[in-house]
Amino acid sequence: MSAPARAVRYAPRPARRPAPRRRPAPHRGRAAFLALSGLLVGAMVLGLVVLNVRVTQSSFRLDELSDRAERLTRSVEMRRLSVARLSSPARIAREARRLGLRLPPPSSVVYLHAGEHSFRSGPRGTEAP
Amino acid sequence: MTRPPVRRLIGLLVGLAFGLSSVLVRLTVLQVREAEAYSTLALEQRLREIPVPATRGTILDRDGEDLALSLDAAAVYADPRYVVDPVGTARRIAGILGVRPRDIRSRLEREGSFVYLARQVDLRTATAIDRLGLPGIGLLDESKRYYPAAGLVAPQVVGLVGVDGVGLSGLEYQYEDELSGSAGERVLELDPRGRVIPQGIHRDVPPTPGHDLVTTIDRALQYRAQLALQDAVKRNRARGGTVVILDVDNGDVLAMATYPWFDPNDLSSLSPRTLAHRSRNRAVTDVYEPGSVNKVITAAALLEEGLMEPRETIRVPDSLEVADKTFSDAERHDPMDMTLGDIIAHSSNVGTILVADRLGSVPLAQYLARFGFGQRTGVGFPGESGGLVPSVYEWWPTSMASIPIGVGIAVTPLQMAAVYATIANDGVWVEPRLVRGTVDAGGTFTPAPPPGTRRVVSEDTSRKVTRMLVYAVRAGTGTRAEIPGYQIAGKTGTAHKPLVNEAGYSERLFVASFIGFLPASDPEIVIAVMLDEPRTVYGGIAAAPLFRSVALHAIGRLRIAPGEPVRLPPHRMPLE
Numbered sequence: 001m002s003a004p005a006r007a008v009r010y011a012p013r014p015a016r017r018p019a020p021r022r023r024p025a026p027h028r029g030r031a032a033f034l035a036l037s038g039l040l041v042g043a044m045v046l047g048l049v050v051l052n053v054r055v056t057q058s059s060f061r062l063d064e065l066s067d068r069a070e071r072l073t074r075s076v077e078m079r080r081l082s083v084a085r086l087s088s089p090a091r092i093a094r095e096a097r098r099l100g101l102r103l104p105p106p107s108s109v110v111y112l113h114a115g116e117h118s119f120r121s122g123p124r125g126t127e128a129p
Numbered sequence: 130m131t132r133p134p135v136r137r138l139i140g141l142l143v144g145l146a147f148g149l150s151s152v153l154v155r156l157t158v159l160q161v162r163e164a165e166a167y168s169t170l171a172l173e174q175r176l177r178e179i180p181v182p183a184t185r186g187t188i189l190d191r192d193g194e195d196l197a198l199s200l201d202a203a204a205v206y207a208d209p210r211y212v213v214d215p216v217g218t219a220r221r222i223a224g225i226l227g228v229r230p231r232d233i234r235s236r237l238e239r240e241g242s243f244v245y246l247a248r249q250v251d252l253r254t255a256t257a258i259d260r261l262g263l264p265g266i267g268l269l270d271e272s273k274r275y276y277p278a279a280g281l282v283a284p285q286v287v288g289l290v291g292v293d294g295v296g297l298s299g300l301e302y303q304y305e306d307e308l309s310g311s312a313g314e315r316v317l318e319l320d321p322r323g324r325v326i327p328q329g330i331h332r333d334v335p336p337t338p339g340h341d342l343v344t345t346i347d348r349a350l351q352y353r354a355q356l357a358l359q360d361a362v363k364r365n366r367a368r369g370g371t372v373v374i375l376d377v378d379n380g381d382v383l384a385m386a387t388y389p390w391f392d393p394n395d396l397s398s399l400s401p402r403t404l405a406h407r408s409r410n411r412a413v414t415d416v417y418e419p420g421s422v423n424k425v426i427t428a429a430a431l432l433e434e435g436l437m438e439p440r441e442t443i444r445v446p447d448s449l450e451v452a453d454k455t456f457s458d459a460e461r462h463d464p465m466d467m468t469l470g471d472i473i474a475h476s477s478n479v480g481t482i483l484v485a486d487r488l489g490s491v492p493l494a495q496y497l498a499r500f501g502f503g504q505r506t507g508v509g510f511p512g513e514s515g516g517l518v519p520s521v522y523e524w525w526p527t528s529m530a531s532i533p534i535g536v537g538i539a540v541t542p543l544q545m546a547a548v549y550a551t552i553a554n555d556g557v558w559v560e561p562r563l564v565r566g567t568v569d570a571g572g573t574f575t576p577a578p579p580p581g582t583r584r585v586v587s588e589d590t591s592r593k594v595t596r597m598l599v600y601a602v603r604a605g606t607g608t609r610a611e612i613p614g615y616q617i618a619g620k621t622g623t624a625h626k627p628l629v630n631e632a633g634y635s636e637r638l639f640v641a642s643f644i645g646f647l648p649a650s651d652p653e654i655v656i657a658v659m660l661d662e663p664r665t666v667y668g669g670i671a672a673a674p675l676f677r678s679v680a681l682h683a684i685g686r687l688r689i690a691p692g693e694p695v696r697l698p699p700h701r702m703p704l705e
Contacts, residue, residue, distance in 0.1 A: 052328075055327075055328060056327045056328060059327035059328060059331075060327060063325070063327075074200070074201055074252060077198075077200045077201065078200065080195065080198065081195075081198060081200060081275055081277060084194070084195040084198065084275075084277030084278075085277045087194065088277050088278040088279075088281070088282070088348075088352075089278065089281070089282070089348060089349050089352035089353070090278060090279070090281045090352060093352075103685070109685065110614065110690075110691075111684065111688045111689060111690040111691075112690050113690040
């Protein structure tokens with residue numbers, strides 16, 4: 001009789017040890033989170049500050065432009081008054097006298113009627129005196 | 130070991146609790162119940178509402194040239210309660226304003242919280258005052274009216290504006306609603322130092338500018354008419370005078386001058402009485418007895434009613450007794466045969482009275498009314514007079530002698546000019562007008578309503594009367610109005626002035642006038658001139674040369690061509 005076969009015993013495979021969990025690095029993660037949050041908040045604050053500065057600057061600029069527009073409007077008005085004064089008949093007559101100009105005697109200027117038809121209206125227009 | 134002061138502690142606790150509760154309640158009241166009221170109150174303290182005056186519309190001539198325009202200016206005011214050094218403040222402000230320091234100081238020492246130191250100060254001066262930073266001194270926005278042509282272009286027509294920017298006379302007054310516009314408002318949020326908070330409340334309600342007024346006045350022609358009038362008044366040593374130029378077709382008043390005038394930019398040198406005297410537009414507001422220029426109405430009525438033909442002659446003596454009064458011609462003459470043309474051309478009072486008798490009082494009164502006497506022309510000017518024409522039922526026995534020759538009724542120069550414009554316009558009366566339209570802030574022109582018209586006499590009658598008026602200038606009393614190359618139709622007028630505060634007429638004081646139109650064949654303009662109390666009394670001597678002078682300028686300015694020749698009417702009197 002043969003000896004009973006010995007069962008081959010395999011050594012039990014060692015149970016697979018679970019890979020050691022990487023323990024979260026609490027400090028690094030938090031720091032990153034905080035950094036990110038800080039960055040975000042900082043960026044927002046900075047953005048808000050920049051926005052406020054821009055708005056304030058724009059407001060000042062708007063005021064400046066408004067003042068400038070007002071000044072220019074006044075300047076136009078002043079110039080309009082100057083033009084009106086310079087073109088007044090009394091001033092022109094005074095300047096004309098200074099330059100020795102005189103009105104022509106009545107008989108030296110003759111005004112003619114163009115007639116009922118103008119030159120554009122056709123050949124008959126040419127008949128007008 | 131002592132016992133803790135339980136009672137006192139409890140008492141303290143209760144006290145504290147009560148105190149805190151009170152604070153809490155008060156806080157709740159302040160922050161919840163009354164929060165809105167306090168918030169509004171705080172905001173009101175920070176907000177400043179600044180009225181922004183509207184720019185007054187410009188008054189323009191018919192070609193768009195400025196006759197009156199407004200510029201921004203400032204009023205300088207003081208709150209005497211905050212002025213710390215009245216003497217020094219007055220000295221510094223007076224130096225800039227160019228006034229006496231004591232005038233400023235007296236205002237600074239007044240009681241109250243507001244006093245004006247100067248009105249309508251130009252912005253350069255205002256800025257200089259603002260830069261001083263004087264406590265208690267402030268500036269207010271306002272505007273100042275400028276008249277670029279000074280007094281030489283229709284000051285009485287354009288009118289005046291007061292320091293508050295409201296029209297006081299003339300077109301400035303008549304068209305106040307159109308010219309003034311409506312004020313706006315600027316709301317700013319200020320910090321305690323009075324600086325604008327950039328992101329605070331900032332609200333602008335822009336003002337609505339007034340409309341520009343386009344008149345019918347021709348600036349250059351008006352200026353020339355005024356110079357000619359001034360010259361004639363001085364030459365004739367007259368008290369004053371008036372010139373009116375009308376466009377025959379549409380009734381546009383091209384020029385309207387009254388002497389003496391004033392400079393609207395410098396009113397400080399005139400006393401209120403002088404200003405009141407010089408600022409009246411006498412062409413529209415004052416009446417005078419027209420005298421012989423009124424004879425055209427009598428002639429037109431006779432021709433229109435078929436009561437006299439141009440060829441017919443009548444025997445005319447040099448004087449005539451009507452009721453208890455004797456009417457006579459200007460020059461003595463033997464009884465002579467005269468046509469209606471002769472009567473008009475030589476301005477025969479007796480001849481006019483004789484032919485007017487055919488007409489009768491009621492028809493004559495009707496024609497006076499149809500020609501516009503006794504009613505305003507509708508030119509659109511404040512204080513316009515309709516003239517003084519007694520009702521036909523109130524006429525005296527002599528009225529049928531005096532009224533046909535222009536005595537016993539009173540009209541404005543404009544009314545009289547409109548009568549001649551009617552003859553010139555083929556018998557159609559056209560309402561005179563001073564305004565062509567308005568221009569809004571967007572530049573849109575809105576024309577004035579077309580002038581009213583009515584037929585007074587037929588075309589045939591007006592042509593016959595025109596021929597008589599041509600004859601009057603060619604060989605009658607109006608020869609001094611003649612212009613070589615042009616046929617003028619016109620009539621002289623000389624009238625005694627009524628005595629003031631008593632019945633009767635002055636023997637020394639006259640009104641001399643001449644009214645005419647040109648060219649006679651196709652009239653374009655009517656010119657009416659009137660001299661008040663000239664030394665040379667007759668219209669033909671005093672006023673006709675003024676008409677001629679104004680007409681010469683009008684011919685050049687308006688490029689009026691000579692018309693076709695007009696035949697003279699049948700006449701018995703020699704041409705020379």
